[in-house]
Amino acid sequence: MSARAVDEPHRTSSQLELLFDLTFVVAVAAVTAQLAHDIADGHGLAGLVPFLQVFFAIWWAWMNFTWFASSFDTDDIAYRLLTMVQMAGVLVLAAGVPAAASHSDYAVITLGYIVMRIGLVAQWLRAGREDPARRRTALRYAGGIAVLQTGWLSRLALVETGVLPSSLGLPYFACLAALELAVPRWAERAGATNWHPHHIAERYGLFTIILLGESVLAVSRGVGRALEADADGGPFVVIAGAGLVLLFALWWLYFLGPAGDGLSDRRHRSYLWGYGHYGIFTALAALGAGLEVAVERSGHETGSSPLALGYAIAVPVGVYLALLCAVHVLVVPQPVLVPAVVLGCVVVVLTLPLATPWTGMAGVAGVAGATAAVCVLLIAVTIRTAAARTRQRPEKDSTAAVTSPRAVRS
Template structure:
């Protein structure tokens, strides 16, 4: 474990950190690393919002999910490696900076990837990130003899797949393969990417820290919620510039804020660290399931942005489509959050029936002709607030009962 002082660590031998290391928390470097993903997520969310406003939401959904996978997978790889091997010395910091540069290049390529299906810059940014990660794993292989085979499997698997991504770019986008082959090749490479960690850790599992991982996922959730607030703020700015303050604007903006706060509350009802500690074998499904949770939050930000914007100016998307642009991400978030929580918890904190009841919000956009976009978002927000109340009510009753039985001291 790296020493806890503030002195500069020029060189620290890379070895597996203890699984039960006390007081393990996200480092300042990890927080700085996350800031680059703020830029990347903002870029992909803004692009989806643009497609929604132009009435091309469905056409923009697939590029959004593809680019968001690259963002999420790069963050995933860094996070789990850092949980096992963070030395915070000079070499580690410089290689992390290289990965941050790759994220920024990827973010710069989002508009071309989502708008023109040109994945050149995204592929380049992904390559830069992966080079830094492969070097980290090679260093772990050299310095941590006990886990050498695992580290070499990671380094080899990542390197081979990165070559495959580059080959895909030249064959599909610059070569002669038909455009119809793009999606099957992408899905195949994604499946192989997801298989690398499982394959590598068959030899010897890495020593990732469950509470550290849970904290890192929580921090990324906050980043995505913050991006949704930022996206809604962009919509408010556009609406104010076009038509000034209106009752519809106030209702949508206020309901959007309450909605995001409720979703934040629901996520942090669970302390996933203990569950991951007891059920490490389910960490793959728990971690991979968060792709849908995170993508839903990012898509929700885009939907809220356009919903707020249309209160002050016309957009090409229909009011019903805007209702679905909010309802679908919310439902996806609730269902996937319930599924991921169930993987690591003995008993669900949120009653499954309550979650299924909230799925009826998928039908709310059908009422848009009568209650408008503002009414749809307000009811969705109220449903999530009710879900929070249902989730915390048993705990509140139990605490009050225990206090009553305890009596005065």
Template sequence: MDDGSETVPPAGTRDRIRVRMTARAIDEPHRAASPLELLFDLTFVVAVAAVTVQLAHEIADGHALSGLVPFLQVFFAVWWAWMNFTWFASSYDTDDVAYRLLTLVQMGGVLVLAAGVPAAAEDSDFRAITLGYFLMRIALVAQWLRAGVEDPAGRRTALRYAAGITALQAGWILRLVLAETGALPSAAQLPSFVVLAALELSVPWWAERTSPTNWHPHHIAERYGLFTIILFGESVLAASNGVGGALEAAGPSVPLIVIAVSGLVLLFGLWWLYFLTPAGEGLSDRRDRSYLWGYGHYVLFAALAALGAGLEVAVERTGHHLKASDLAICYAVAVPAAIYIVALWLVHRPIVAAPALRPAVVAAGATATLLLPLAVPLTGVPAAVAAIAAVCVLMVAVTYRPLLSGGRTPSPSRAEEGKIGT
């Protein structure tokens, strides 16, 4: 029966003018990332690149620790906006005109936020970042309000989401106004950020206490995998920028080639480890543990972005004299890599009974990665980075050892792909 809520497009066309926003099935067949979601992700490429470049500058200038807090703050805004869009889309994506236009507003907010990264890092000026975040969040509020109007079954949850996001957005604007007028002391700015961020994280838990949203487990797993690939791509780009700078300053050299190749091997190995575990199956079987998996990815994603900054500086070191010490540069690579390894196991452990990575392998790999930079006075930066890459390769080899012995084999990424659409 046509209730006027949907306009059926002419045969042969895919554009939908108006589609009633109702919860999508959690077992919907052939559910995969839409072209709009892929386009949306591209704007985050710009935002992540801006954050990574700024952190690389701080590391190169010998201010890695002081630059870490602004990096984590801005990255939280980027990650949280992406994650909220992703989970909403998994539940309510209609791909009609209204949905697309509101997504466009969110994309514009991402670009405004990215433009404000240098000012935030250098001058503690968060006006552009707050404006970009506001645009992203207010568009999401409109999406939730629409879901509340058009989906009676999920109305209460949708309206709670809209109310929670609106209240927190007012809090962020108030924080900016107080900071700009001097009413919020510098010492209180970080604690206020932590409080507001914690409240942001609590909104989904509070909103879904009434009834959970109908997110699709394999779609969510695919979306997180795609964002992981974006972050790996950013790391490759950051390292490439370092190579370009080193070549321009000193031309090709053995240390440059060693670090460039080792960085690529390291990133490839970490990518391989991520896609060993089919997260979609775990999310489908343990939906109640999705918060641990989803929120834990903040650490994993931030570590990948920081690793890209570290690799850029390590490569650049071969052609430039930097203020940062060789030990600090090596740890700018080792610490994010070790955090990534541990976080990878931690995020999958709640949803998968037997993750492909065993605890002993994780502990040994992370420990070795953190100890290797101590040898940099004897080996130099290139050898240390090569050794870290070798540890990652060894972890992949050890994980695949059952394949050679005829035992249990790790699940490759195609196992996850095969689940999407079943």
């Protein structure tokens, strides 16, 4: 197990990585369905913190595997078996989502998370043994991850025994999560790993598509329940149609920026770029839950008010647009997304639900339709701006060529 080249040509996701991603489909579906249930019961805010906690475990496990694979993927027998161990941990974690959300019982989720991390620690130990040049880095990763697992186990034990008050549960979690995020930066100080920028960009793009697919599935579940309840044709059709357009627009916006080239030129910003995707991925998962409940409510009453449903759509979209622009600006010298335009779109989207208390479900349908229209408009403006830049660049290049000393001498 030696480091792969950072400029390896034609580096793409392997079949094993694609299979690994399928286990996260199950985990994301479980946490999204639980959030949709909380929103439908009128407890969206109360369910938000458990949703963010569980999604952090899902995202962090996926991200650690992805960056390790980009550096040390050997695809041999040992690597495949240890990957299977991590996949088993994902499935255990997914099985524990309902208990965590309904009873604050994180025992099964913690068990699944630790199983995933055991597989990753074994991978890092193998890399440290077989790649002497990066031994210190690999051992730092293995040691840091292993120590933090004792922290998660102690948290579970303290909660189960009642020693840790419920008021300290979230601060304890936040502390451990911050330490998890600090491990890569600390480990890489001993020597940088050879992750492949275009491979990383592709992996993040694939996970984005998985989350968009989960949102499509969530909307389809809502459509099925609405049809069973003889939904009102007007709001039902508008919300369902606008949801599809909105998800397509968000996909389009994500892939407008050349992340691979940007990461290649600005490797030092990979931490902020990678960590910023937690908010992007979370927003997409939350949007699926919001759209599911909005479509379902057009068929029968739920515990959520129209204002809450409007913001269940608007807030995830606003967060997604803002963070997508932020991570794009980090790695691209001349951003495709214009920050001022994106900020304007975010403000408009977040103000749309304010009219829903007086307009009811028609207002929620209006929020969905208007949000989709704003995102489509953002795509149009972005493409038009990029085309204008492309036309101006040859003119500048030709002018510079004519006025250069070499051109004048010629």
